[in-house]
Amino acid sequence: MLKKRIIPVLLLKNGRMVKGKQFSNFRDTGDPVSQAKIYNAHNTDELVFLDIDATTLKTNTLVDLIKRVSKECFMPLSVGGGISTIEDVRNMISAGADKVIINSAAIHNAKLIHDASNSFGKQAIIISIDLKKENNEYVVYSHSGKKREDIDFLEYLKMMEEAGAGEFLINSIDNDGMMNGYDLELLRLAESNSSIPIIICGGAGHFEHLYEGLNAGAHAVACASLFHFGDNNPTRARSFLLNKGIPMKNLKGIIF
């Protein structure tokens, strides 16, 4: 049986890990390589690295980071932040990333997704979409929540799926860092309009929120604040969810 996934998100700014609220007010949360090793020791299902100011891509810091992490962490690694060409995708994958996360560059360029998917397989392409609720409608934002896009969310989902996306990472800007739970309405909307897996992100503040997300149809729950700002870790989260009847990776075969 396929298990549900918990995906810690490591947000990066100038090579350091940060976490904010509603895409601003960032606080330093440590060194990404040591953090990745700790997550690996917790047999974490998967890791997401997101460079929020997309500057490290240009300076190769992100490539170096992935190279270092993939030498020690034998788990699925997804990377995003400023990826806008096939060359960027290739560089990330050769550095050791299994999947790339594309956000702003996908919005007006379905061809990039089509080409990347054809070259590297759809399993390697995660489309990340940031949304804000305005007048009861979900509005797509790009450039780390700075640019309002004039596109229909559901049409965009369909277009990206046809172009060759392998997974969707759905982020609620309103709920980001608030630790009050995921936007379950947004999750259900995305899930019922997609035939590829959905990762929900934004708002998890305690384990019950992970349960709510997975129970509402998410294939994976992504979180940052939950693990950064509290006495929580993926091992404890997994036990909590298992006790609630959610299928999670069993640790049989692992020698402690």
Next chain:
Amino acid sequence: MIGIVDYGMGNISSVYNSLDYLGCEATIINSPEEIEGLTHLIIPGVGSFRQAMQNLEDKKFITPILNHVKNKKPLLGICLGMQLLATKGYEHGETNGLGLIEGEIIPFEIKLHVPHVGWNNINTLKKHPVVGNNVNQVDFYFVHSYYFNVKNREDILTMTEYEISFPSIVAKDNIIGIQFHPEKSQEPGLNLLEAFCEWDGKC
């Protein structure tokens, strides 16, 4: 020396890194002449079946791979590399595979979301030097949209459920194919890779 075939299909550095971490001597193979002197061969890969066969052919890797198998040396296919062991594939058009294990690579036609991505357990059908009993019900990391519809049941070592039941590890003589990513499956995955590196190719 263990060789990892680089034929331009995806991230081979993680397979190399995992062998390096395990202390197994490995090398990345860029040209067909390098295959002859190897003890073990690994075909990794992600992407399309058709493109993969085309690349193997263009780089003249097919004959040395088949010779490696004829010489009774162990061969491991991972993910797309496992699928290439089949007779035929249907991704982006019908294409002949390496024909080492009889069967076809077909798409999931199921109600659940595809690709099949995430951690899923394997159910062992029989024993094998690389796949011990201790991996029964262990979770490994999968990511794929097609699966290996194996013709002869005796070539299947483990099965996995995703709405339907499909072969997750196949084996025949000195050949083994793994649908999931052992190099991305933390300790249980590394254990499998280590067992392959120590395997003499006999069952």
